[in-house]
Amino acid sequence: MLTIRDIAAKAGVSVSTASRALNNNPRISVATRKRIQALAAAEGYRPNYNAKNLTAGEANTVGVVFPTADHTFPENPFYIDLLRGINTELMERQYVLSVAISKTQDELLANVKSMVTQGKIKRFILLYAHRTDPIANFLRQNKLRFVTIGQPVDDPTDLFVDNDNLKAGIGGASYLLDQLAVTHPVFVESTHDWAYEQQRREGYERMAAQFNVEPLTCKLGDLEQARAFITRHPEINGIMATDDFNAIEFYRLIRESSGANHFPIVSFNRSLPVGLTDANLHSVDLYPEKMGAATVTLLFSDRQPLESATPRQITIPYEIK
Amino acid sequence: MLTIRDIAAKAGVSVSTASRALNNNPRISVATRKRIQALAAAEGYRPNYNAKNLTAGEANTVGVVFPTADHTFPENPFYIDLLRGINTELMERQYVLSVAISKTQDELLANVKSMVTQGKIKRFILLYAHRTDPIANFLRQNKLRFVTIGQPVDDPTDLFVDNDNLKAGIGGASYLLDQLAVTHPVFVESTHDWAYEQQRREGYERMAAQFNVEPLTCKLGDLEQARAFITRHPEINGIMATDDFNAIEFYRLIRESSGANHFPIVSFNRSLPVGLTDANLHSVDLYPEKMGAATVTLLFSDRQPLESATPRQITIPYEIK
DNA sequence: CTGTTAGCGCGTTCAT
DNA sequence: ATGAACGCGCTAACAG
Numbered sequence: 001m002l003t004i005r006d007i008a009a010k011a012g013v014s015v016s017t018a019s020r021a022l023n024n025n026p027r028i029s030v031a032t033r034k035r036i037q038a039l040a041a042a043e044g045y046r047p048n049y050n051a052k053n054l055t056a057g058e059a060n061t062v063g064v065v066f067p068t069a070d071h072t073f074p075e076n077p078f079y080i081d082l083l084r085g086i087n088t089e090l091m092e093r094q095y096v097l098s099v100a101i102s103k104t105q106d107e108l109l110a111n112v113k114s115m116v117t118q119g120k121i122k123r124f125i126l127l128y129a130h131r132t133d134p135i136a137n138f139l140r141q142n143k144l145r146f147v148t149i150g151q152p153v154d155d156p157t158d159l160f161v162d163n164d165n166l167k168a169g170i171g172g173a174s175y176l177l178d179q180l181a182v183t184h185p186v187f188v189e190s191t192h193d194w195a196y197e198q199q200r201r202e203g204y205e206r207m208a209a210q211f212n213v214e215p216l217t218c219k220l221g222d223l224e225q226a227r228a229f230i231t232r233h234p235e236i237n238g239i240m241a242t243d244d245f246n247a248i249e250f251y252r253l254i255r256e257s258s259g260a261n262h263f264p265i266v267s268f269n270r271s272l273p274v275g276l277t278d279a280n281l282h283s284v285d286l287y288p289e290k291m292g293a294a295t296v297t298l299l300f301s302d303r304q305p306l307e308s309a310t311p312r313q314i315t316i317p318y319e320i321k
Numbered sequence: 322m323l324t325i326r327d328i329a330a331k332a333g334v335s336v337s338t339a340s341r342a343l344n345n346n347p348r349i350s351v352a353t354r355k356r357i358q359a360l361a362a363a364e365g366y367r368p369n370y371n372a373k374n375l376t377a378g379e380a381n382t383v384g385v386v387f388p389t390a391d392h393t394f395p396e397n398p399f400y401i402d403l404l405r406g407i408n409t410e411l412m413e414r415q416y417v418l419s420v421a422i423s424k425t426q427d428e429l430l431a432n433v434k435s436m437v438t439q440g441k442i443k444r445f446i447l448l449y450a451h452r453t454d455p456i457a458n459f460l461r462q463n464k465l466r467f468v469t470i471g472q473p474v475d476d477p478t479d480l481f482v483d484n485d486n487l488k489a490g491i492g493g494a495s496y497l498l499d500q501l502a503v504t505h506p507v508f509v510e511s512t513h514d515w516a517y518e519q520q521r522r523e524g525y526e527r528m529a530a531q532f533n534v535e536p537l538t539c540k541l542g543d544l545e546q547a548r549a550f551i552t553r554h555p556e557i558n559g560i561m562a563t564d565d566f567n568a569i570e571f572y573r574l575i576r577e578s579s580g581a582n583h584f585p586i587v588s589f590n591r592s593l594p595v596g597l598t599d600a601n602l603h604s605v606d607l608y609p610e611k612m613g614a615a616t617v618t619l620l621f622s623d624r625q626p627l628e629s630a631t632p633r634q635i636t637i638p639y640e641i642k
Numbered sequence: 643c644t645g646t647t648a649g650c651g652c653g654t655t656c657a658t
Numbered sequence: 659a660t661g662a663a664c665g666c667g668c669t670a671a672c673a674g
Contacts, residue, residue, distance in 0.1 A: 003667055014645045019669060029643060046438045050380060051667035053371040054650050064420075066401070079401060080387070080422075087422050091432060096440060097420045099385075101401075101408045111412060117367045119417060223596065249596050256599060275544065275570050278577060324651060335661045340653060350659060372651035375666050 002045045010043065011036050022047070049096070059120045062090055062299065065135055066101040067128040068108055077271050078288050082127060082149065085292020093300065109134050116142060125295050129162075129195060130154050147299045149291060151195055151313075159301075161294045161314045163286045165196045168318040169203020172266045172284045173240055175320050177211045180264040180282070182238025185213065188250045189242045191221035197242045200268065204240055220246050223253070230257050239265040244272045244283065251279050270321070285319045323366045331364065332357050343368070370417070380441045383411055383620065386456055387422035388449040389429055399590060399609045400448060403470065406613020407446060414621065430455050437463060446616050450483075450516060451475050468620045470612060472516055472634075480622075482615045482635045484607045486517045489639040490524020493587045493605045494561055496641050498532045501585040501603070503559025506534065509571045510563045512542035518563045521589065525561055541567050544574070551578050560586040565593045565604070572600050591642070606640045 008018035020028045021036035053059045087097045100111040115121040129150025139146045147159040187204045189197045208215040241247035247267040270283035294314040301310045329339035341349045342357035374380045408418045421432040436442040450471025460467045468480040508525045510518045529536040562568035568588040591604035615635040622631040
């Protein structure tokens with residue numbers, strides 16, 4: 001294995017000179033710096049992370065924390081895209097992605113604690129928006145930097161990346177009411193009252209007001225209640241749902257009751273293959289991969305030149321497809 | 322931070338004694354070993370991974386490699402459960418899960434190379450069954466241990482975890498033909514010819530023979546061809562599909578054509594929420610979480626006592642739900 | 643600007 | 659059975 005001593009020897013300099021050259025330390029002549037960097041590149045020298053981390057007292061690793069199972073949305077593909085966005089950005093920074101994932105909250109916390117205490121990981125990404133979360137607490141308490149996906153309710157100073165769900169709600173509703181010419185839309189959400197659902201609904205309600213249509217909302221939990229709701233509202237001729245699953249399930253109930261077909265639907269964050277339904281399904285693309293990338297940007301924003309003010313939040317734009 | 326020197330000092334022994342005690346080195350008296358371990362536990366001592374890894378020349382990390390986007394099976398949801406199974410098992414072994422994931426094959430390979438060269442990672446899990454794969458080649462070439470999910474076509478000596486797709490195919494078909502009393506089943510698969518699809522189809526065909534029904538297969542690629550297929554086969558009254566997406570899409574086409582409802586369907590690896598369809602959908606559960614756990618077992622089987630022969634493969638049983 | 647030296651925390655010789 | 663000393667690969671403090 002090629003170490004920094006080898007490079008130093010081949011260059012005829014001391015180890016510390018080589019180290020300085022490779023780390024762009026200013027206290028070295030530009031000439032030898034270039035020379036050594038070129039040599040190292042030619043020889044294919046790669047620094048040993050464990051050694052670097054040991055001296056640095058900090059690992060070049062970002063801990064990515066998944067929600068526990070009971071917290072998980074069905075929107076699995078989302079996570080994969082997120083990971084891709086995160087990792088691509090991390091690779092550029094010579095960082096490694098480590099994952100904390102577990103069934104139980106206790107085990108998850110133990111996982112994160114071990115990453116901090118034994119792994120010397122100092123930066124984390126939480127793939128969920130927490131309310132009051134032991135993981136976030138622990139990180140905050142230890143003054144470790146972390147960014148969450150989705151707006152945290154917990155602490156207003158936490159960093160996070162999110163979509164502009166309000167705007168996306170407005171955009172989606174506008175598309176449904178204007179482009180798709182729906183006159184009696186219904187807004188379908190889960191029973192969880194997620195923040196993003198409320199925001200999208202708010203956008204829907206604003207556009208409904210603007211288009212002079214009655215805002216109508218259905219929480220999709222109990223099937224019987226949903227069926228009753230549909231029976232009470234035979235006028236519905238379009239759906240806006242907080243995700244594909246809610247959309248399709250509600251659509252099924254509608255069709256079951258009225259036989260209506262090819263319903264215009266606008267939903268968010270496409271997670272089903274096209275062709276899975278005969279619904280006229282449009283999705284607001286939230287660009288999970290971009291969200292992942294932005295998360296990393298924010299996570300490392302403390303290393304930016306101070307002139308560019310560090311935002312606390314990055315908002316990813318959406319697009320209707 | 323609490324180091325091994327602190328523990329040694331508090332115990333009134335030398336650092337090397339403490340080290341031996343904590344690593345269960347036999348060259349130490351049982352008494353002092355117990356004493357030091359108890360002390361360390363009480364003080365909450367946690368060894369520094371970077372230091373351990375540096376001296377060991379090997380990281381306590383397993384690299385988990387995701388397929389590139391174009392390689393991805395439809396079975397996306399699967400991955401999260403796999404990760405959970407893998408990580409739970411890794412935590413027990415004081416190992417860390419690192420991820421390699423990227424859009425392009427080149428970047429992915431660079432990712433893995435860096436994990437090996439700089440990260441000193443020596444064990445990997447590939448979340449896909451490869452045919453001829455640069456990643457697998459690289460790992461093999463460097464004599465690194467790796468396990469794949471799904472049977473590799475590449476090299477018959479590679480370790481892998483898989484379901485018994487043939488048996489699951491038989492089981493699923495039997496359920497469809499016997500329990501659900503379907504007389505004219507169709508087998509729906511993708512156009513990819515994945516190995517697991519072929520095996521499940523083989524199972525289907527065997528049971529078809531046994532039940533004296535005509536085996537019928539439809540590759541779901543071009544919609545028009547599928548529609549034509551359905552028109553040619555109005556007798557179909559049940560579906561067996563290689564996954565939920567194929568199942569639902571084909572079901573939609575059937576209903577579109579004949580209006581038939583509540584079709585009995587057997588598919589694999591439930592990836593859609595219940596209630597998303599009015600189909601009579603049954604799934605063969607493949608236990609992805611168990612697969613993940615088994616992958617780790619196999620990955621570390623070289624550390625097992627030699628008496629218990631190391632298998633090359635672990636097969637996870639299925640269950641119909 | 644560069645070389646020498648001393649650690650980072652831990653495992654492991656080599657003595658005793 | 660235990661301790662002293664060295665080294666893993668690298669960075670940083672201290673000289674010059």
